[in-house]
Amino acid sequence: MATQNQDSSNNSLYNRWLNWLDRNVYDLGRQMRMSYVPPLMVYLAAGISGLTGIVGTFFVKDYLGLSAEFLATLSFWVMLPWTLKMPMGHLVDRYWRHKGAFI
Structure with missing residues (x-):
């Protein structure tokens, strides 16, 4: 009797796991359309670019003999305009109609 209850609870847990997997993972595949592929490829390329950027940073650090803290400082100042964009x-879009007052 105890093994039958344990089997049914294991079966219930297994079914819940399969239902969760079907709702959250397999359903993404069922909803996939070919029109989604180009943006996903762009994001994939950006991610790969980030990984290769790390390798490039280490190459520049070793090749030019720069310290890691100098490169981190340089990266901060170079990326600051892009971050503030x-x-x-x-703010520009929000207050564009008042541009005369700002000038």
Whole structure:
């Protein structure tokens, strides 16, 4: 009797796992359309680019003999305008009609 209850609870757990897998993983595959492939490829390329950027940073550090902290500082200052692009763009879009007062 105890093994039958244990088997049914294991079966129930297994069925719940299969249902979760079907709802959350397999359903993504069923909803996939060919029109989604180009943006996904762009994101994939950006991710791979990030990984190769790490390798490039280590190459530059070793080849030019720069310290890691100098490269981190340089990267911060180089990326600062790109980082501020979104909030500044939002502010410009929001207050564009008042541009005469700002000038």
